[in-house]
Amino acid sequence: MENSSRRSVVGMLATGFVAFLFAPATVVGAVTAPQIRGGDVCKKLGKRLTEGNKTFECVKVGAARQWKRVKAAPPPPTTSEVRVLDSSALATGTSQNVIVTSDGRNLGVVVTRTASGVVAFNRTCTHAGALVSPGAAGQLACPAHGSVFNASTGEVIQGPAERSLTQYKASERSGGIYITL
Ligand code: FES
Numbered sequence: 001m002e003n004s005s006r007r008s009v010v011g012m013l014a015t016g017f018v019a020f021l022f023a024p025a026t027v028v029g030a031v032t033a034p035q036i037r038g039g040d041v042c043k044k045l046g047k048r049l050t051e052g053n054k055t056f057e058c059v060k061v062g063a064a065r066q067w068k069r070v071k072a073a074p075p076p077p078t079t080s081e082v083r084v085l086d087s088s089a090l091a092t093g094t095s096q097n098v099i100v101t102s103d104g105r106n107l108g109v110v111v112t113r114t115a116s117g118v119v120a121f122n123r124t125c126t127h128a129g130a131l132v133s134p135g136a137a138g139q140l141a142c143p144a145h146g147s148v149f150n151a152s153t154g155e156v157i158q159g160p161a162e163r164s165l166t167q168y169k170a171s172e173r174s175g176g177i178y179i180t181l
Pocket residue numbers: 125126127128129130142143144145146147159160161
């Protein structure tokens with residue numbers, strides 16, 4: 001009885017040991033190896049896959065199709081809307097200089113009310129960087145070398161400047177004028 005018991009225990013231990021030896025290997029918490037590497041063969045041109053922080057696109061290389069790592073698109077520029085004037089401060093056909101603080105910098109902007117709404121331009125003259133200001137009716141003038149710009153469109157009326165002023169998106173609501181930087 002005792003012998004048969006001992007044999008039974010030894011048999012169970014041996015069976016367990018053999019099962020352990022031939023069991024498929026499993027590693028808990030193992031890091032999954034990447035499925036794609038640049039240069040691997042792909043099937044569908046233009047298809048994109050992202051693994052972790054890497055994005056791959058299927059491209060044609062000679063006669064082959066291969067995964068190629070592509071750089072992520074840069075984030076869109078951040079924009080901010082700033083209230084620059086009370087609506088009542090700007091009569092139709094007039095322009096006014098304002099200073100807008102953005103990212104710790106003071107930005108010179110000129111705002112004009114046209115018959116169809118408000119428009120805004122960067123005051124930096126496109127000739128050599130002096131600041132334009134409201135001049136004759138409907139015009140913005142540069143004191144440095146005499147350039148004149150249309151206050152409604154920013155276009156050059158008189159040189160030496162050759163390029164229009166940089167325009168900002170401008171809007172009006174709830175009694176205020178806003179520009180988007
Ligand atoms: S900087 Fe404005 S005209 Fe030269």
